[in-house]
Amino acid sequence: MTGSLDPPAIAYADAVGTLERALAWTRPQWDDSARPAFDRQRAEPLLADARRTTTGLSQLAQELNTAARLLPNTA
């Protein structure tokens, strides 16, 4: 069956990982009193949403794979 959600799920997770690394690796250079507020108010909620979407996409990818297994070779 055509159409798998695994590649986009991996791509989304990669994008989130890249953002997380960028935020982590810039901390030594931007670590003044404004940084914690930015992390708490902006970065962390954004990452939390992104991680939820990552998990959701991964679960949907598994569900699609499971559903797709019902199709081939049973006709």
Next chain:
Amino acid sequence: MANVHADPDKLRQFASALSQSAQQLESIARQLQRGLDSTGWQDSERQRFEQDFQQTVRTLAQFTDRLRSQICAPAAEEGSGPRQVPGATAVPEVRTRDEALAAIDRALTQWQAEAAGALIQAMTAAERAHAAAEAETTRRARRVAVLQARLRELSSADSQQARALYAQIQRQLVDAEQSLEAARQATWRIAEVTRQVARLQRSHARTAEASVSAARADLASRVTALGAYRAAGAGTAIAAGVVGVPGIAGPIGAAGASAVAALAAAAGPAAPAAAGIAEWLADRGLTEIDVAEAGFADNPVTGSFGRGGLARADYRWAMTTWDQVIRPGLDRGMSRDDFAARDAARGASPQRRTADVYDMFLGTDPVRVERLADGRLNVIDGRHRLAVARELGVTHLPAAVTGL
């Protein structure tokens, strides 16, 4: 964060190598997945293979993420010198607070685009899977209908052969109906997956756009605050004036803008132009020319922008650095050695060295123009520099002028 007890320099070197290897592994995995997708292989063996493959990729990703978090991040936090853990290509060298702000801004923009792209890809894949499932369901329904019709035809026949055939088709019909039911179940589940992906996509679009906009606005206000602080401290608004803060990314790109801002701020206020600059240039066989006068319409800049792998962004950074750092520095009596020393102190990367910008305009390969008989300036060498100067509103550049 776990403590790492090791020589920081060696740890950073190892972390750098490890991070690069992890990226290579991830890249190879993506290439293999694309290769697999392009084979058109579509049977149950492919599914089994792909499941094994995906599991391996996931395990590999977890492994590399764990290594990154346990080793690369602590290594990056060790010491305060120039960071030697470049990591992913999306996380370039970051040495100053300005560059950190610009790097975060860039990472947010990149994430927004990549995440949206992945979700579009997911939606497309889900819809394709749903269409395929519906088509398969329709095909199986037709088979059931055909078998039912055959049974109706045979129901009135009473020969032994007809009864045997009837029984055979009845068995086929049972299998076909089970197969149809399985296909309906699969189609229903895939339709539900498609709806969930659409919901995720909508939710992501709504929250990501708002979150990224708010985060970038925070970063921009931070840059503005830093610029104002510097302006107040140095008696000049050069940092804010040069780069602007339109979503941080200025006309020369975020990294270039922040780097130039940092340099300009560090250089302090520009002194009035020294009267001797024209003589100083003349001693080197150079004259400041009006960029608007230099014509190269008969040989426009096309295709690949620069030599030696330089991109337009590099030229724009160099031009802005010339205009805002080197040229004012010359007025203050700074020499090439001064710029080279500044680069060394900052650990400037090869394409962000002010000394190289100095050479680019004042070294052995300056802009060259020829004064024609009708007074026009014909460009012999330096079309890219002149084109970028026009783009950025730099009005004069040093050039070697030949001819009349």
